[in-house]
Amino acid sequence: MGKKVHLGLIYGGKSGEHDVSLQTAFAVMGELDYAKYEITPFYITRLGEWRVGPVLGGKPSAIDELKLVPAVGAQVPAPPAIPLAPLLDRLAASSGASTGSGQPIDVVFPLLHGPFGEDGTIQGLLDIADIPYVGAGVLASAAGMDKITMKKIFAYEGLPQCVFRYFNRAQWEKDASFFIMECEVALGYPCFVKPSNLGSSVGISKAKNREELIAAIDFAFRYDRRVIIEEFVDAREIEVSVLGNEDPKVSVPGEIAPSNEFYDYKAKYVDGKSTIHIPANIPNKTAEAVRDMALRAFLAIDGAGLSRVDFFLRKNDGQLFINEVNTMPGFTPISMYPLMWKESGLPYRDLLDKLIELALKRYADKQTIDYGGSGGN
Structure with a gap:
């Protein structure tokens, strides 16, 4: 067997979606193939402190373990917070620094949602450190997080919206x-x-x-x-998953029937009572329109790796409106992104492999760019 890929998982964070990120990280760690990867966890506390855990030997048994704090009564102290400069040394593939296994980090999977993670900030940090990472770059991440900017881009592209x-x-x-x-x-x-x-x-x-x-x-x-x-639009909520870089593919559409008055935080992550229909029961013509608009939106923000694109399908006349692009959708057991790819023939574990492959491919492609210019000072 060849050398394992050393994968750094970054999760937690300062945003209001800290707990969502922990759920995503727990799900991803449970599905990764440990015969292919060795995994180092990088936990960001709610206060923004970084903690690095030892290389994982397998799936954590509880979400609380992801906080890298020992159980009550344990003699081993919690990993200390790490200042930024030493942290980058430990992350950067070019540094040759070890995280305990003797192998530097090959690629990072930033499992962060919301500000200070999904909005381009962590992506910029990783770009500066010259580290490959899964998902969209700075521009797409920032545009996908900011609803006002996103809608302005959609308007320029002629995509119908509310x-x-x-x-x-x-x-x-x-x-x-x-x-x-x-x-x-x-x-x-x-x-x-x-x-x-x-x-x-x-x-x-x-x-x-x-x-x-x-x-x-x-x-x-x-x-x-x-x-x-x-x-307000009295509409059905239709979603699709996008996967790829310059030549992305789109999954079958899915539909959410919220358990609450609308698809709020509780309906998404707490009660688990929202009804999911995959594939969505919509006409083929509508499904093709959803997929086409999702591709246009993904490329318009310069997406990479993955995105979930959400739509409203108005009930009274079938008019389709794009709602948003989510550049780091959740990977919880009830999350739409992996479920739609599963229905499209790509199981969870294979999906994770593909995302890591796309990250490394995008990084390799970026190495061909001359950032300095031949005539610069």
Whole structure:
């Protein structure tokens, strides 16, 4: 057998989606082939401290173990927080630094959701350190995380989407009455209020009147300095999974029937009662339109590796609207991304292998780029 690929898994993080990241990491660690990979865990605490664990010999038995804190009464101390410079030395493949196995990290899988992970920040850090990693680069990650920027890109590409309005905290505090009036005229009630730069339905509210709108906006500002408000569409929620780099493929579509009034955080990750239909029961023509629009959206933001693309299918006339691109979708047991690929003929473990292969291929392709230029100083 050849040398194992040394895979660094980064998870946790400072965002409100810390617990979601732990669920994703737990699921991924349980499905990776330990005959192919040796795995070093990199846990980021809620305070942003980095801890590095020993090379894993197999799947953790509980999510709490991912925090790299010994059980109560254990004599072994928790791994200390690591400053950034030594951390990069331990991560960087070019440094030859060891994490305990004698082999440097070959590729990183950043299993982070939300700000400080899914938004391009960790991707920029890994780019600077010249480390291969799974998933989208800085541009696609940032655009995919920020709903306002994403929707502007969709508009430029001519992709149909719901009517929306947006503003920042300073604008709201200066002239709240104007924005209330604009939302009521352009969107009406009910409408959805969301932080611009967050995922997993954190901070999202459905407002049915002016009082609820104001409360929802105040709530959304807890999570970001900009807020986006979208019209309500009585629609079915259709999703597809995208996999690839320059020549991506798209899975069969799936459909979510939320357990709550809309597909919020609880419906996604807590109660497990939302109904999933894979493949979605939609006409072939609609399925092809979903797949085509997903490809256009993925390429428009310069996606790489993986993305889940979400749509609304309006019930009264079958009109399709793109909702968002998620560049680091969850890998929990009830997550749509791996389930749709499983239905498309690509099992979970093979999907992880493919993502790691795509990461290494993208890194190799980037090595052909002349970043300095022949005529530079």
